[in-house]
Amino acid sequence: MVSRRMPPAADPTRPPSDVPITITLDGTPYTGTAGQTLAGVLLGAGRLSWRTSPGGASRGVFCGIGVCFDCIATVNDACDVRLCQRRAVDGDRVVSQGLDAPLPLRSAGTRPAHGVADV
Amino acid sequence: MSDVLVIGAGPAGLHAASRALDAGAEVTVLDAHDLVGGQFWRHLPDDRAAADEAQLHHGWKSFQQLRVRLEEHPRCRVLTGTEVWAIEPEEHGAAARVHALSGPSGALRREEVLLTPERLVLATGAHDRVLPFPGWDLPGVFSAGAAQALAKAERVAVGERVLVAGAGPFLLATAASLIATGATVVGVHEAAGPSALCRGWLSRPWELASSARKLTELAAYVTGHLRHRIPYVAGSAVIAAEGNGRVESVRVTRLDRDWRPVARTERDIAVDAVAVSHGFTPRLELAIAAGCAITADRFVAVDARQATTVPGVYAAGELTGIGGMALSAVEGAIAGLEAAGGVIPRQLLAERARQRAFAIRLERAHGIRPGWTDWLCDDTTICRCEDVPFGALSLTEGATQSLRAAKLSTRAGLGSCQGRTCGRTVEEILRQSPGLLGTTTTDQRPIAAPVRLGEFARE
Ligand SMILES: Cc1cc2nc3c(=O)[nH]c(=O)nc-3n(C[C@H](O)[C@H](O)[C@H](O)COP(=O)(O)OP(=O)(O)OC[C@H]3O[C@@H](n4cnc5c(N)ncnc54)[C@H](O)[C@@H]3O)c2cc1C
Ligand code: FES
Numbered sequence: 001m002v003s004r005r006m007p008p009a010a011d012p013t014r015p016p017s018d019v020p021i022t023i024t025l026d027g028t029p030y031t032g033t034a035g036q037t038l039a040g041v042l043l044g045a046g047r048l049s050w051r052t053s054p055g056g057a058s059r060g061v062f063c064g065i066g067v068c069f070d071c072i073a074t075v076n077d078a079c080d081v082r083l084c085q086r087r088a089v090d091g092d093r094v095v096s097q098g099l100d101a102p103l104p105l106r107s108a109g110t111r112p113a114h115g116v117a118d119v
Numbered sequence: 120m121s122d123v124l125v126i127g128a129g130p131a132g133l134h135a136a137s138r139a140l141d142a143g144a145e146v147t148v149l150d151a152h153d154l155v156g157g158q159f160w161r162h163l164p165d166d167r168a169a170a171d172e173a174q175l176h177h178g179w180k181s182f183q184q185l186r187v188r189l190e191e192h193p194r195c196r197v198l199t200g201t202e203v204w205a206i207e208p209e210e211h212g213a214a215a216r217v218h219a220l221s222g223p224s225g226a227l228r229r230e231e232v233l234l235t236p237e238r239l240v241l242a243t244g245a246h247d248r249v250l251p252f253p254g255w256d257l258p259g260v261f262s263a264g265a266a267q268a269l270a271k272a273e274r275v276a277v278g279e280r281v282l283v284a285g286a287g288p289f290l291l292a293t294a295a296s297l298i299a300t301g302a303t304v305v306g307v308h309e310a311a312g313p314s315a316l317c318r319g320w321l322s323r324p325w326e327l328a329s330s331a332r333k334l335t336e337l338a339a340y341v342t343g344h345l346r347h348r349i350p351y352v353a354g355s356a357v358i359a360a361e362g363n364g365r366v367e368s369v370r371v372t373r374l375d376r377d378w379r380p381v382a383r384t385e386r387d388i389a390v391d392a393v394a395v396s397h398g399f400t401p402r403l404e405l406a407i408a409a410g411c412a413i414t415a416d417r418f419v420a421v422d423a424r425q426a427t428t429v430p431g432v433y434a435a436g437e438l439t440g441i442g443g444m445a446l447s448a449v450e451g452a453i454a455g456l457e458a459a460g461g462v463i464p465r466q467l468l469a470e471r472a473r474q475r476a477f478a479i480r481l482e483r484a485h486g487i488r489p490g491w492t493d494w495l496c497d498d499t500t501i502c503r504c505e506d507v508p509f510g511a512l513s514l515t516e517g518a519t520q521s522l523r524a525a526k527l528s529t530r531a532g533l534g535s536c537q538g539r540t541c542g543r544t545v546e547e548i549l550r551q552s553p554g555l556l557g558t559t560t561t562d563q564r565p566i567a568a569p570v571r572l573g574e575f576a577r578e
Contacts, residue, residue: 002391006274006301013299015169015274035167040273048258048365055506058364060258062503062540064265065158066151066224067246067402069535070503080535080569081225084265087153087164 005032005044021090025050025073038094039064039071039083050083052098073097123458124149124217124236126203126405129157131436131447132242133185135455136195139240140188142461146195147234149219151202151568154272155186157244158264159444161272175271175299177336178444200224201232204568206408214239214431215409220574229574238431238458241406241419242451245399245437249285250491251509251544253359253499255395259366263293263396270296277302278392282369284308284357285396286485288443291340293394294349304349305390308371310378310397311485312354319484356380358494360393369393372494379490397487400543401438404564417562424463425454433458442478449474492551501548502541504534512548522559525549537564 008015019034023041032041039061042050049060050073062070066085074095075081083094123139125132128150136148148155156162160182163169173179189195201221209216213235222229247262249255261269261277263285269275281302283294286309294304311319352371358380359370373384401418411427411434412420419434421427427434435454436447449471456463495501497510511529522545525531531545532538538545542561 003275003277006276010301011274013169013171013174015163015167035164036273040269040275043269044273044275053506057256057506058258061261061265063246063262064268065246067536068503068540072535075225078225078227085224087223
């Protein structure tokens, strides 16, 4: 009853068989296949959300094309990475972000500047 | 020999690049995504390419030919994974100064790319416009484009029982991809009513017959639906999504011709995902930053040769109007030829006219009608980034005089997406109340993509 990746053997488009890769989200391992985005690995494994909005709501993928920023998380210590735009590499460490989540590297040096630009 | 930079490698950008090569130019085409193809030909990466991927695409063979041509052409440079974050107008001979960063999305260290082309073709496309409804921010609600991108480029179905809703023929494409990815589509709910559909699609059939390619595409979707017996409900919308921590059911209702919910027609349908799209919003920020004039209906203004109001800058594809792949492709071809100083064949102009007629039908049949705000409740989230509810925006009516003031007092549109997702909705809500003065829009974004302060500091 969730999002999932089609197994290659059942896929009418006949993709090659899997080359498994494993990433972690807050320490929990998720396995996908090489060539997926981080969001693709998580959704493909049935994980729908990973971020907490300022009001406490759960967020995952919404636009899927890098526009909405719902899917951001910290990847290998860099914060605010759009998981739908980032190819997964075996061993990637994803840490969820939100008001209460730890913010490992939110120093001026790594914080994207776009938020300030609009006002 | 002129040098032409094309930003965006979707149908418009790829055709622009190819035609500019035909006309003898030195061409660079760049795209933020690490694969070319844009939204229409979003596909699996090479090391995971499927033997029969063509099943998921229209025009797959011509896409492959275009792609190989550009990748192998000695006068062409294809820069993927290269995101433009700013454009400045340029005075000394170049069309603009284009600042980009190249490397994995969001990585701490990306490579700076600065380009000052003689001619610039903007082909940055569009993103889905999703009208909010109660529960649209629950996990399991996706834009139809996301469902499409995940199906085509990941082979991931967003759910097992999926309802597709919104407006436009794109819903049919999404349903078809979901089925090809193993999902069950429980229904396609089109907001436009039967009479709007008839007016848009059945009037002047001789005009439609000339966009044969489009018709075959639609016919393929429709027969696919029949085969899978998917209910297609015209004049219907999802007005709420409910569930405990994720979508478990949606409430659908009939709409009147202005998209107002009709009382006592509601029913609940059990689903585990919803894919929603009410149309598309052009990605205007780079064009605005380059100084291009924008039309009253909020597209980049272009003349018959796809030239913008800035000398040396052209625009093509969904930036100049929403009409699907074929219109994007032909506009791209014209822009590419013109940018490279080539001669534009009459057939291309005729093809563009045919496709534009199709786009007008699309808007007439499926364009957003004002009654939809009736399905909002005070606590319905409008701005997903900052969790601003509808109630907060309607309260600002008397107190605020401008969009800017409303944004500052509620924070709507000031979150990470810079108002891309909610901007036009916020404008529409404020415009429906008499308090809003001023003509500012939410389209200006001087920084078009996130840049880390560290990346600035290295300059
Ligand atoms: C998610 C999504 C899926 C879609 N799928 C379909 C479909 O299956 N069938 C259909 O008929 N229509 C689909 N559409 C509609 C689609 O937009 C058009 O059919 C067609 O792709 C438009 O072509 P284009 O060349 O104008 O723009 P696009 O195809 O959108 O190409 C624009 C390109 O510009 C790039 N870009 C944007 N900003 C920047 C920047 N700052 N720096 C670098 N690059 C940038 C983008 O990465 C993108 O690749 C989809 C739309 C969306 C949003
Ligand atoms: S889902 Fe919208 S940016 Fe990733």
